[in-house]
Amino acid sequence: MPDMTSKTDLPADSSTAPRQALRICNLSFRWDATQPPLSYPDITLNTGEHLFLRGPSGSGKSTLLSMLSGLIVPDSGTLTLLGKELANLTSGQRDRFRADHMGVIFQQFNLVPYLTTLGNVMLPCRLSEQRRSQAMPTPQQEAESLLTALGIPQSHWHRRVTGLSVGQQQRVAAARALTGAPELILADEPTSALDSDNRDRFIALLLELAAEKHSSVIFVSHDQSLAQRFDHRITLEVAP
Numbered sequence: 001m002p003d004m005t006s007k008t009d010l011p012a013d014s015s016t017a018p019r020q021a022l023r024i025c026n027l028s029f030r031w032d033a034t035q036p037p038l039s040y041p042d043i044t045l046n047t048g049e050h051l052f053l054r055g056p057s058g059s060g061k062s063t064l065l066s067m068l069s070g071l072i073v074p075d076s077g078t079l080t081l082l083g084k085e086l087a088n089l090t091s092g093q094r095d096r097f098r099a100d101h102m103g104v105i106f107q108q109f110n111l112v113p114y115l116t117t118l119g120n121v122m123l124p125c126r127l128s129e130q131r132r133s134q135a136m137p138t139p140q141q142e143a144e145s146l147l148t149a150l151g152i153p154q155s156h157w158h159r160r161v162t163g164l165s166v167g168q169q170q171r172v173a174a175a176r177a178l179t180g181a182p183e184l185i186l187a188d189e190p191t192s193a194l195d196s197d198n199r200d201r202f203i204a205l206l207l208e209l210a211a212e213k214h215s216s217v218i219f220v221s222h223d224q225s226l227a228q229r230f231d232h233r234i235t236l237e238v239a240p
């Protein structure tokens with residue numbers, strides 16, 4: 001695997017930050033001892049800011065999201081989320097931290113097929129007391145208002161989520177990520193199944209709803225045309 005270099009327009013540090021959502025310093029990760037490590041630029045992201053992360057296939061975007069969500073731990077460097085150094089937490093504590101503070105939108109949505117649309121959106125509130133207490137005014141009412149904002153007709157709310165179209169499932173996954181106002185939203189290529197009109201509408205809504213909830217968004221995509229919508233942009237590169 002080739003070395004990776006990266007370009008960023010972010011400051012490496014910001015001592016005047018109101019509150020840091022994310023700070024990455026000298027971060028690297030190696031999947032395999034025979035390969036050179038993936039290394040990352042230093043990043044500081046304040047609460048409520050959003051970051052667009054792009055780069056070619058193999059440049060390490062998904063690996064970074066796996067580190068951010070606490071599924072894997074860095075080999076070196078530090079990764080601090082909401083003031084907590086993730087490497088100092090046990091794997092159980094990282095799972096709890098993820099449930100309490102992160103909404104994740106995967107490329108394949110990862111919706112629970114036997115639950116209804118509403119059941120999927122309310123799931124984070126079943127798994128986290130903190131998310132439940134932040135769902136306003138109640139988990140169900142918040143889920144309904146998110147689904148309305150994201151254009152999912154009421155007639156679909158009590159149906160199994162697998163009966164919805166791909167574009168609708170994508171928006172359900174966004175509603176689930178936003179419910180209970182997590183401080184961080186991680187979105188991995190969430191618009192790959194959408195045409196350009198729907199994609200633009202989806203991103204505008206995602207950023208608007210995240211702003212209402214004061215959530216920071218880290219959005220991964222290959223699609224350069226989306227970059228201007230975000231406060232900050234990072235490009236990861238695979239060196240030749």
Ligand SMILES: Nc1ncnc2c1ncn2[C@@H]1O[C@H](COP(=O)(O)OP(=O)(O)OP(=O)(O)O)[C@@H](O)[C@H]1O
Pocket residue numbers: 001031032038055056057058059060061062063064
């Ligand atoms: N589970 C894994 N085991 C071993 N190597 C892995 C694993 N996941 C990723 N890699 C390797 O790490 C490197 C970065 O992969 P990663 O999936 O993070 O890149 P990416 O930028 O997200 O790519 P894509 O845009 O294709 O999703 C690649 O060389 C890949 O082969």
